[in-house]
Amino acid sequence: MEKVVVTKKKDSFAVILKKLIRHALLIIFCFIMAFPFLWMFFSAIKTKNEIWQFPPTLLPAVPQWGNFADAFKSAxxxxxxxxxxxxxxxxxxxxxxxxxxxxxxxxxxxxxxxxxxxxxxxxxxxxxxxxxxxxxxxxxxxxxxxxxxxxxxxxxxxxxxxxxxxxxxxxxxxxxxxxxxxxxxxxxxxxxxxxxxxxxxxxxxxxxxxxxxxxxxxxxxxxxxxxxxxxxxxxxxxxxxxxxxxxxxxxxxxxxxxxxxxxxxxxxxxxxxxxxxxxxxxxxxxxx
CATH class of the missing domain: 1.10.3720.10 (MetI-like)
Incomplete structure (x- = not known):
């Protein structure tokens, strides 16, 4: 009886581990696919100096929401x-x-x-x-x-x-x-x-x-x-x-x-x- 319980616990642990690995990989691939869009969006609310600074940062110090209005009015x-x-x-x-x-x-x-x-x-x-x-x-x-x-x-x-x-x-x-x-x-x-x-x-x-x-x-x-x-x-x-x-x-x-x-x-x-x-x-x- 104890062997059956141990086997079930091992099986359940293996199933949970596979799900965790699967979801972790999905999250990583989703982030890789979405990263260019995130970079584009956050670059849109940065200053020019923040875009070219090194090392680069994803988030701006102060969001420049006015860039959207400036761009929309420019063309x-x-x-x-x-x-x-x-x-x-x-x-x-x-x-x-x-x-x-x-x-x-x-x-x-x-x-x-x-x-x-x-x-x-x-x-x-x-x-x-x-x-x-x-x-x-x-x-x-x-x-x-x-x-x-x-x-x-x-x-x-x-x-x-x-x-x-x-x-x-x-x-x-x-x-x-x-x-x-x-x-x-x-x-x-x-x-x-x-x-x-x-x-x-x-x-x-x-x-x-x-x-x-x-x-x-x-x-x-x-x-x-x-x-x-x-x-x-x-x-x-x-x-x-x-x-x-x-x-x-x-x-x-x-x-x-x-x-x-x-x-x-x-x-x-x-x-x-x-x-x-x-x-x-x-x-x-x-x-x-």
Missing amino acids: PFGLYIFNSTFTSLIIVLIQVINSAMIAYALTNLKFPGKKILFGIIMATYMMPVAATYLPSYVILSKFNMIDTYKGIIISNSVSVFGIFLIRQAFMQIKREMVEAALIDGASHFRILCQIMIPIAKSSFITLVLMNFIGNYNNYLWPSLIIKDPNKYLVTMGLRQFFIEGGAYGIKWPQIMAASTFTIAPLLIVFFITQKWFMSGISDTGVKG
Whole structure:
């Protein structure tokens, strides 16, 4: 009896020790991931001398909250944030719609060349993005879409990653559900909207979050087709502020403050969608 008790105590101690090590490692990795953001935020409320002092310190002696107001007044960051948020939301909405329709066709419709079509779609995913800039620029120029929001939106309206992600999610849904809905007289559009999308909701949320972040942070392609300062996205606005308002890095506290409040839309979207982003597809809707 004593041996059994000792063994249980040893087992429980081993389990507790494993949990402690696991949580300690998670805390360390989380701190490593969050440290650049913490450093950026605390640098935003420091003086210039505190940023360059050695040895460096994380916390400022006296928080300089006025750096945020100075940075916001130095450039039209409100306009830049609106431009990026507006174009990113429209782009993601279009990407979600066409990714859902294409993925549904690839998983639930039968037509000649379906596998070849999917192969072509995935082949374009391997192509370097920079290789598409020249032909895309020429096409947009012929349609007079250079220096317009329409050009940014249309040129980013298809996501190959979105098609692949949603296709994989739809493939996990039982085929019997679709067949039962077809027998009951449901149209393909109704099946897509009322069965497929609700079940694959977590994948759609993941697509929205990842593509919104990607489009919001996009710099190279918008900088090639946008020339009007009133249409600058937030990445272009930050660079312009670094060159002009930031005086090539002389005003580091203001630059860090601008970098901090421009990521606010990304944090808001993440906190709204994190519940579904962290979860996978756990229920296909078939019981029994």
